[in-house]
Amino acid sequence: MTAMPRPVFDANPPAGGKDLGALPEWDLSDLYTGRDAPELAADMDWLKRACQDFEKDYKGKLGDLDARGMLDCIHRYEAINAKAGRIMSFAGLSYYQQTTDSDRVAFLSDCEDKITTFTTALVFFSLEINRLEESHLQGLLDADADLARYTPIFERMRAMRPYQLSDEMEQFLHDQSVVGDTAWNKLFDETIAGLEFEVQGEVMGIEPTLNFLTDPDRDKREAAARELGRVFSANLRTFARVHNTLAKSKEVEDRWRKMPTPQTGRHLANHVEPEVVEALRNAVVGAYPRLSHRYYELKRKWLGLDRMQVWDRNAPLPMEDPALVDWDRAKATVLDAYADFSPDLAELARPFFGSGWIDAAVRPGKSPGAFAHPTVTDVHPYVMLNYLGKPRDVMTLAHELGHGVHQRLAADQGELLSSTPLTLAETASVFGEMLTFRKLLAQASDPAQRKVLLAGKVEDMINTVVRQIAFYDFECKLHAARKDGEMTPDAINALWMSVQGESLGPAFDFMDDYQVYWAYIPHFVHSPFYVYAYAFGDGLVNALYAAYEDGTPDFQAKYFEMLRAGGSKHHSELLKPFGLDASDPAFWDKGLSMIEGMIDELETME
Structure with missing residues (x-):
């Protein structure tokens, strides 16, 4: 929470x-004025008492509450979430501003430890909610419209009913998280932040080095790509240990919970049906030849290359304005x-x-x-x-x-x-990108500029859809293989390469050390199977944007209503006003056809 x-x-x-002007920095004072702010100390004290009082007032008693009593309970639970969220937002954002600052690292760890300890008192809540009889809970919801507004919260909690463990085990998992998965996440973050790369005599961190992969100078791109591979390889045992440990930790918990697949927890959290994700995955993989394979063959010709190398994937086009x-x-x-x-x-x-x-x-x-x-x-x-x-x-x-x-x-x-939910969280972001792209495209003054814009958008969409589904397939293979025992770095490398050639296509050769590029992708560590949400969001927005261009009545009003809904509605409810249904395989084909149409236009420009 x-x-x-x-x-x-x-x-x-x-x-x-x-040469970029004055770049803004955060002012976190809207959260707290500093780590020593009296308001933060007071909120931490409040949170401790509130969690203790919540347990004292409600543990073992949820089944006796009437509708109004349950509403009061939900409001108190919500207030606790808000206070803990404010503290953790401040600590987390401060940390991400400077991940190598030991004081910030310690402050974040202290906040996590305290809040984990305090909120142990709340573990009973979802467990007892899940033990309520369906008819009893429904009667409470029917009796009070204000309580009924929280129906999605009860539905999400109760989706975990088949996988719920004993109260003691759930409390143990909660308590040990700070020295379990969270600790491994921090090790990954701190390792990545501390890496140094030397490119053409200049020593730098990972972001400047990754940025060189989009440099117009091919020699610089190659030097950066090879240096990334060298440094990742030098730290491969650490990255392999992180992935092995987290995958095993997940396998153990999933086994105890009797979850049918490693992906089940993510699908439940995303409020999306496994068959919808499978339809998305199959549509994208089936479209690889029409999308990435075809586009990268075009790009190979534009760059004047006999073969594409991995450092050419995100290279700027020769006609691109630098x-x-x-x-x-x-x-x-x-x-x-x-x-x-x-x-x-x-x-x-x-x-x-x-x-x-x-x-x-x-x-x-x-x-x-x-x-x-x-x-x-x-x-x-x-x-x-x-x-x-x-x-x-x-x-x-x-x-x-x-x-x-x-x-x-x-x-x-x-x-x-x-x-x-993650599957809908990318909607407004990808739609905002599309609005900006379409405006720039409408302003393009000549065919070369239009070509560059179209190609850039196609690359972004391939990175969002094709690359992320390839990532998803890699994770599926990794977690399936980890069930059978410890994965050597070479074994993980082989899984990575098994999806790269398939997704990128025959235009590419793969350098030595590219097989270790899985090592720096943080989603695999922080949020297993998160990545399909990007492809989900891109496909959804492509279908939405097509509805917008087709003149769907009152589109703007419907769009704002969808965003205002937050997590209060299922994706099927949110898409219905636009005449869209994500459970229909044709929905994903419609979204992918927009990318295909852009590639068609690029081919006609040749």
């Missing part, structure tokens, strides 16, 4: 500021694109820029990648970027602002209902 924010780490960003986009122009581009769709959308995004809600500069020790963290519903989201001024960084800004707007709109649902 108090998970700290996890960055997206989608692999680009280094040390910002040069000019950087300064911060003010990036801001204007995204806000204008949002305003073209709806002035209200731009107004929701505007406060991020002048209120310390964005941290954009790249600094040593700062977390790589980008994310938007909602904090708690009575504050506001915070966006992290590593802004380098590349056109793709503008798209990342549009993406994260989409998350931020979504989180602001959903905040009215309250702490328990505002959080959107």
